[in-house]
Amino acid sequence: MRSLPVLFILALLPFIALSQNIEEIGKHPVGLAGSIRLATDFYDVNGIDPRRSPSSWQLSGNASFQLAGISFPFSFSFRDQQLSYGASFNQFGISPYYKWITVHAGWRSMTFSPYTLAGRTFLGGGVELSPGKFRLSGFYGKFKNLLAVQDSVVYGASTIPIYDRIAYGGKIGFGSDQSYLDLMVIKAWDDTNTPGVDEDQPNPYYYAYEPKENVIVGSSFKIRIIKKIDLYGNVAASGYTENTNLESLYTPDIDHLENVYTLNASSRFALAGDAGLRIRIKRNTIGLQYKRVEPFYSTLTTDYFYNDIENITAQFSTASRKGQFRFSGNLGFEHNNLYDHQSVTSTRVIGSANVTLMPIDPLVLSLRYSNYTQNSESGLQVINDTLRLATTSANFGLTANYTIGTSRDKSIAFYGGRTTITDNSPVERLDNLTTDMISASYTQMFTDLELRVSPSINYNSYHYPSSRQERIGGGLTVSKTFFEKKVNLSLGSNYSRNDIDQFKNGYSISSRVGIGYTPYKSGTFNVSLQHISNQTIIEDAFSEIRGRIQYTQKLGF
Numbered sequence: 414m415r416s417l418p419v420l421f422i423l424a425l426l427p428f429i430a431l432s433q434n435i436e437e438i439g440k441h442p443v444g445l446a447g448s449i450r451l452a453t454d455f456y457d458v459n460g461i462d463p464r465r466s467p468s469s470w471q472l473s474g475n476a477s478f479q480l481a482g483i484s485f486p487f488s489f490s491f492r493d494q495q496l497s498y499g500a501s502f503n504q505f506g507i508s509p510y511y512k513w514i515t516v517h518a519g520w521r522s523m524t525f526s527p528y529t530l531a532g533r534t535f536l537g538g539g540v541e542l543s544p545g546k547f548r549l550s551g552f553y554g555k556f557k558n559l560l561a562v563q564d565s566v567v568y569g570a571s572t573i574p575i576y577d578r579i580a581y582g583g584k585i586g587f588g589s590d591q592s593y594l595d596l597m598v599i600k601a602w603d604d605t606n607t608p609g610v611d612e613d614q615p616n617p618y619y620y621a622y623e624p625k626e627n628v629i630v631g632s633s634f635k636i637r638i639i640k641k642i643d644l645y646g647n648v649a650a651s652g653y654t655e656n657t658n659l660e661s662l663y664t665p666d667i668d669h670l671e672n673v674y675t676l677n678a679s680s681r682f683a684l685a686g687d688a689g690l691r692i693r694i695k696r697n698t699i700g701l702q703y704k705r706v707e708p709f710y711s712t713l714t715t716d717y718f719y720n721d722i723e724n725i726t727a728q729f730s731t732a733s734r735k736g737q738f739r740f741s742g743n744l745g746f747e748h749n750n751l752y753d754h755q756s757v758t759s760t761r762v763i764g765s766a767n768v769t770l771m772p773i774d775p776l777v778l779s780l781r782y783s784n785y786t787q788n789s790e791s792g793l794q795v796i797n798d799t800l801r802l803a804t805t806s807a808n809f810g811l812t813a814n815y816t817i818g819t820s821r822d823k824s825i826a827f828y829g830g831r832t833t834i835t836d837n838s839p840v841e842r843l844d845n846l847t848t849d850m851i852s853a854s855y856t857q858m859f860t861d862l863e864l865r866v867s868p869s870i871n872y873n874s875y876h877y878p879s880s881r882q883e884r885i886g887g888g889l890t891v892s893k894t895f896f897e898k899k900v901n902l903s904l905g906s907n908y909s910r911n912d913i914d915q916f917k918n919g920y921s922i923s924s925r926v927g928i929g930y931t932p933y934k935s936g937t938f939n940v941s942l943q944h945i946s947n948q949t950i951i952e953d954a955f956s957e958i959r960g961r962i963q964y965t966q967k968l969g970f
Contacts, residue, residue: 449473449476456959506521514542517606517737521538521554526595527630527647527714528649528651528710533714534556537554538553555580556580576603582597594631595632595634598629598630600628603657616949625713629714636838641694643693702743702745705722706719706723737771738771745762746760747762754859767779767781770910777813781808782807782809813826820860823858827852828852833846833847834846846877866889866899867892868890869888885912888908899931903925938962939963944956
């Protein structure tokens with residue numbers, strides 16, 4: 414079974430080779446565009462333990478090479494972070510495409526649907542074909558196991574020798590961007606034959622990465638009923654086995670299915686999906702969406718889900734003819750505890766709104782509000798559902814930008830906002846938190862001097878049930894260019910005073926300097942240095958220096 418993905422991709426190679434028309438070679442010029450960056454960082458601190466390595470380097474870049482109408486975009490990244498767990502990092506990937514053919518190789522990412530494969534990076538290969546109205550995709554590769562690094566007070570940060578996480582899948586569909594139907598299947602598993610993994614090694618985290626397996630079946634669709642009405646949806650079913658080493662539950666009459674999916678006492682099956690209707694009337698859009706994610710829905714090829722929810726929301730957006738008024742928002746109802754697994758059920762109103770106003774030409778006002786639930790479940794330890802950390806986050810913010818003068822060389826910016834985080838967990842573990850933030854800045858451009866000056870002030874307040882923390886301060890940023898804009902100098906400093914209740918808790922000063930030098934059009938040197946001085950009473954005072962030297966070379970012909 415695990416050889417199928419290799420055969421699948423090999424079977425597509427003849428179509429790739431035949432699609433490259435040799436006659437096109439002389440009709441299209443050779444081209445290259447991109448950039449390469451080489452940087453080194455250095456770090457020093459007094460008063461506390463180092464928060465990063467004293468030095469590191471990185472080489473990264475991206476480019477797109479074109480030949481005979483075929484594009485070969487690729488990217489790479491080599492890093493020597495020298496972190497406490499001694500892990501170096503390097504990636505290289507390329508995705509050449511020609512007309513309706515795209516091939517992925519190396520470190521790449523692909524997307525099938527939100528509940529199956531959704532942009533997770535993997536090391537391997539893939540192909541995407543769209544001849545006419547057909548839509549075909551396939552991939553095979555090794556995914557990063559998010560539990561590969563443990564970080565604790567007792568053991569410190571270290572890498573855990575963990576199973577290679579292999580996955581393959583395919584998608585077949587028919588249609589266009591206006592109307593389509595896609596079907597997809599993915600299988601992922603932890604390879605128990607991975608070299609270097611010793612299950613007998615004593616380690617309190619070893620139980621958390623028992624070999625897992627996952628089979629996902631999904632579908633995505635969009636139907637344009639008439640010109641201005643769309644019906645869309647995504648649905649997926651996930652079979653997830655937490656530990657493939659447990660005894661199989663297959664009976665003799667169906668044991669042939671063991672080659673497809675490992676079924677035992679740790680297996681679980683869950684559904685997830687959404688569906689909606691969208692209507693467009695001139696500059697207005699009206700929509701209705703239903704979403705349901707069952708408890709314990711998870712996959713090995715997507716990020717973490719906030720599961721055990723069901724909601725229905727209505728959406729509306731509109732804009733004036735000249736763009737002086739724009740509005741988008743949604744409003745709905747949501748509840749959890751779909752199968753009464755938790756001791757408490759939460760039902761609430763959810764929604765968001767974004768409004769942009771231009772009452773007069775130089776003034777732009779933006780207002781936003783959102784109220785959603787978030788779930789923090791990632792980590793090495795598997796948490797019981799009734800102890801899962803669930804929070805409601807309400808955000809409100811107002812932004813104003815005002816440009817002054819006929820030459821628009823002066824501007825004022827203001828922001829004020831409040832964030833309220835409420836703990837919805839059945840067992841209260843965190844205090845509720847309200848954060849207020851106010852900031853204002855003024856920018857003056859001196860065009861003749863090629864000088865930009867921007868002072869600012871800011872205020873932050875953190876309200877806990879039993880205490881209050883405030884931070885107030887200001888800053889100044891100055892930037893200037895020299896030698897026909899070949900040299901750019903920027904200076905900045907911020908000061909903030911910290912208070913807890915009626916007690917003063919010292920201050921923090923952050924200063925930075927940056928120099929950019931562009932000796933020729935395609936190359937730039939950048940040097941930056943930042944110094945942080947934190948003088949507090951409750952925590953240890955420290956002084957920290959961070960710096961970077963970087964060279965960027967643009968590529969192109």
